[in-house]
Amino acid sequence: MSKPIVAIVGRPNVGKSTLFNALAGQNISIVKDTPGVTRDRIYADVNWLNHGFTMIDTGGIEPESKDIILSQMREQAQIAIDTADVIIFITDVRQGLVDADAKVADMLRRSGKPVVLAVNKVDNFDKLLMDVYEFYNLGIGEPFPISASSKLGLGDMLDEVVRHFEEEEEEEEEDDIPRVAIVGKPNVGKSSIINKLLGQSRVIVSDIAGTTRDAIDTNIMWQGREYIFIDTAGLRRKNKIKEELERYSIIRTVTAVDRADVVIVVIDAVEGITEQDAKIAGIAHERGKGIIIAVNKWDAVEKNDKTIYKYTSKVREFLSYMPYAELMFISAETGQRLPKLFDTIDMVLENQTLRIQTGVLNEIMAEAIALQQPPSDKGKRLKLYYITQVSVKPPTFVIFVNDKELMHFSYTRYLENKIREAFGFRGTSLKFIIRERKEKE
Template identity: 40%
Template sequence: MTFTLAIVGRPNVGKSTLFNRLAGKRLAIVDDTPGVTRDRRMAEGRIADLEFRLIDTAGLEEGDPGSLSDRMRKQTEAAIEEADVAILLYDARVGLTTMDEHFAKLLRRSKTPIILAANKCEGKFIQQGIYEAYALGMGDPIALSAEHGEGLGDLYQALVETLQEIGIDPHAEEEIDEEAERRAREANTGPEEGDLNYEFEDPEDEDEEVKPLRLAIVGRPNAGKSTLINELIGEDRMITGPEAGLTRDSIGVDWEWDGLPVRIYDTAGLRKQARISEKLEKLSVADTMRAIQFAEVVVLLLDAELGVEKQDLKIAERVVEEGRALLIVLNKWDAVENRLEVQRAFEDALTRSLPQIKGVKTVTLSALTGKGLQRLMPAVEEVYEIWNARVPTAAFNRWLHEKLEKHPAPSVNGRRIKMRYGAQIKTRPPTFAIFCNLPDDVPDSYVRYLENELRRDFDLPGVPLRFIMKGSANPYEGRRRKNK
């Protein structure tokens, strides 16, 4: 990425629509309701051969110090300061408003160059809205239709000209560190004859980029998800406050912990299905569910003061159904008086409601004060490693035969279920295939028995396990008896 581009403007002018258009996919929630976006969202953007880092921002609004509007405006100001170029977007159908003029003055005082763009220009009667923009004194406005992808060629030209004016070559290739390249060539020449102090490495792995661990933070509204992320990364990246439901989009933040790249997803709070009536909240919930599907480890954040509710257990059950690694975090632990009683109540509820994931790891902390936060990421890494665990085929079959001798599979309609052999066929989560003569008749209770025994014997607590029963072919089927 050669530069960073921020999209700013008052609420409901189409910033998120333009963000999705430039990103090439629907990342931000788009709705007619003003002020949908609250936290700034980042992605890789592109227009033709021009690649850049893209920032979507909350609508610029005035508000009292400490209010939600004021906190959203500070997030937008941080994005403008971070960007090399910013697009000030306004609605050409509505024309310039007093708010547009106010924030144009604010942007002119910033050091970031501004490109003025009129959105929603797909109609025939918007010329007046374009002509009004000259009063802002920010040059010629670019006519766009973010929804239909019109006007991107003019935006491309304006970006190139603006970047050249501030000394950035938008088509410059990244500089190559010649010394690093020389060391890499020497490293790839291989060991000298007689030197055995080296380890074999797959050459395909050398070019493989280390992918970040995808970590989603989920929970009910106002559990402290955004506060936890801000405390982890050490900056006020997410909007926080006493209001419930502040987060609407699933926002991804790149971070590094102890040398491990991590991408953390802040998600919207999940309420009971019966209470979700507004279209916008339904979109937010769907975005959270996509974050769970995309994540590798999911942290379910609970408010320790409120205890465990049915909705918390439903969220945990959904995470398990998706096959993600689960970690339970009890937040606001510093405010809990009867800690032993609360923890026992939680463990009892989890054992009763989610018997299929025995041994789920729990962490207690306070996201607001940071107390206990040092235990979170080691627990995430531990759960992630178990989720990626692989059991050798020989060890698995020895274990399977021992369990079959100890507790044979039951008979069905007078026919005995014969389990011949098995193997782990995938990780993430650990998934095992067992070949038997009656795969469709194996009782669920017997599968649960195998899951519990495998979890205990191979130390696989707290992650979903999958068992697939497959039919094994009869080697004598189809053969005809030879005539004597």
């Protein structure tokens, strides 16, 4: 089940970022040791009651003139309509109802997506209530008075947001068809890969009706097994500012990755791996997905006997935080190694859902400890009591120790390598949760 996506839309200076930060709190999705993961926080994971969702900030550029503001807002509203399950439309009680608000509200209303209307900067509920009522005129339902900077009224607004998820969840039934997202920068050949796969598997394509986001889902049958490919292509607006395009493609990547089991990160062989590729791969890594790095247009690279080694080490160096990712060299143009893609997807899926018995895990851990003593600090030594696997997708392990502080990142990494030596787990990240147990227990 993928997390719902909530997007924030509103004019400049009404408090979009303040609201974003208030909701994201400390729980901000920037991973410290992942190089290349976006620093400008476009998205964050938020939990409210029992619901987790991904919040995206569609904002970005703050233009001067009124017409540009409106066209920018339309653009942002369009991103929100395309990608979000629920839209928070934020307005400003001090500026009152503005023409641009009404125009964007029309657009949101016509989209049929659930919209929660938030009226910000209401620092005094009693005094400003009449001013809040004015926003009923937008015709998109009840206005929720909030103050993002003082964190007032956010609970009622979030209750309304998650109410819309529950309606959606009832409609979505879970199926067992593997979902594969094809992501990457514009023009690396994402669509050509899908088209070629379709050609080779000669299946009737059904673009599944009712997919809410504008990533196109395609069903492909391969040797009797069905797969759903999620394609994030379609970013072809030449006149857009580069930053904005990047922001848009990152938002769409996040939404596609969230829905997938396995992510294929496509890299252009001719251009070589770039920062933007590392950012995109970082999103899949952060989200604990199965990952295949597919170097496309391999037919167009001049080769000698060293080329593939040089290229491999370059990619590995760039993505040093995910050594587990599978690496493939393909060509959508000639179809080179595309059939092997399905074998690789199957292998990664199997690893994503692999469960290992507790007894076996503890044997491996005991052996690892015997080979390399756990670290100690000021005379206190780390003790590891017990390890068990608690979930899959990605495989997640809990390790019970005497003192969390002593469990260094590097020792966790060492144990991870030992587990990988035994079981492979190729193509999937592993997650470790460290819990403390007091000596007495």
